[in-house]
Amino acid sequence: MPHRKSYFELLEPNYLFPQVKARAEAFAKSKPEVKLASFGIGDVSLPLVSSISKALEKASYEMSLSSGFKGYGPEQGYLWLREKISDEIYQNKISPDEIFISDGAKCDIARILTWLPPKTTFALQTPCYPAFNDAIHLIAGKQIQYLDCELLTACPIDIESISADVLVLVNPNNPSGHLLDKQVLQSLINQSFKNNFIILYDSAYQAFIRDENYPKSIYELEGAEEKVIEISSFSKRAGFTGLRLGWSVISKKLRYKGCENSPVDDFRRLIQTLFNGASYLSQVAGLAALSEEGLKETTIQLNTYLHRAQILAKGLKQAGMQVSGGMHSPFVWAKPLQSQLSSWQLFDYFLHELGWICTPGSGFGKKAEGFVRFSGFASQDSVDQALSQLSSFDTFNFPKEF
Ligand code: PLP
DSSP, X not given: OOOOOGGGGGSOSSOHHHHHHHHHHHHHHXXXXXXXXXXXXXXXXXXXXXXXXXXXXXXXXXXXXXXXXXXXXXXXXXXXXHHHHHHHTTTTSSOGGGEEEESOHHHHHHHHHXXXXXXXXXXXXXXXXXXXXXXXXXXXXXXXXXXXXETTTTEESOGGGOOSSEEEEESSOTTTOOOOOHHHHHHHHHXXXXXXXXEEEEOTTGGGOOOTTSOSSGGGSTTHHHHEEEEEESHHHHSOTTTOOEEEEOOTTOOOTTOOOOHHHHHHHHHHHHOOOOOHHHHHHHHHHTSHHHHHHHHXXXXXXXXXXXXXXXXXXXXXXEEEESSSSSEEEEEESSOOOOHHHHHHHIIIIIOEEOEEGGGGOGGGTTOEEEETTSOHHHHHHHHHHHXXXXXXXXXXXX
């Protein structure tokens, strides 16, 4: 082997969610009598809706016939799916040849970072989905500007100070659950022209936006096509965390600094080399998720998760925490009103005292120390358990130390 890549030194030994899982498993082993309620890892808990599973059954049968078998598909994804996304998600403002179907948003984070030049610098919100921090460290090294943000929302405080080449924006935010409004988004796009950065926009939770006053797509805003690369996913909108499907938008209006080559052509060239296209079955399932019936069924599922998040938010607030989220996102982001416990101490408190598994906020950025995240993707059983426990006391009794 050559030497170890020094960038590994920049990472924690384990990614956040395996750490949470390991601690919860160790606790479960030592206290098998405690009933656990899981609000930790943000994985979906409801099964695929029937329009999607029927489409999968039909497509897998087709694959067993000489006439229906499919080998490698187009690297960019089947045109019928790109047309459907263009129509359903972007009202045809983004054309199918600007849409790149992926095997999930996380994989495209890696591909997009590989595409950008090695010395590219990045600005991150706090709190922020940790894959961005870790992937930038692994692929690009240390070049991250951690923006000062309002910690309850992840909204950047001083946008004029953004000095990186790329601003990473997760909206609705994971973990804060906060949704930036049109005005803030437009001012960030305007600033990207002034300070010469682009926005890498993660809209994995876009399907949870319910309020008509908020833009559903960033491309509704002026100048966005020239400045925004969007990464999105079917994981949370339709329960595809196991199936794997997502997409990215590389607009034809994007321009490199100092050369006329087309970013769309280059990204296509990159995926021709690094990716052989998403699975045909997942793409068929994605088409079904965006059909009339699929949208109807998945909206019911998403509303269920939102409802669970809202119940959690209300309970946590009544028991003495300040909270955000749960309105346009399945996540509830919380901090005790009165306690100096660190995020991992809070994690231990909830696990040991109540059997609840949450996610420590410091895993979403060092400055988010003292916060924890609860996920509305939890099962109904977990939510019911938490509700019944909450009804037996007025406020959390956080110790000074844990
Ligand atoms: N982006 C955000 C903000 C996420 O929270 C997640 C998963 O939790 C992903 C991307 C990953 O999505 P995918 O399952 O499509 O890789």
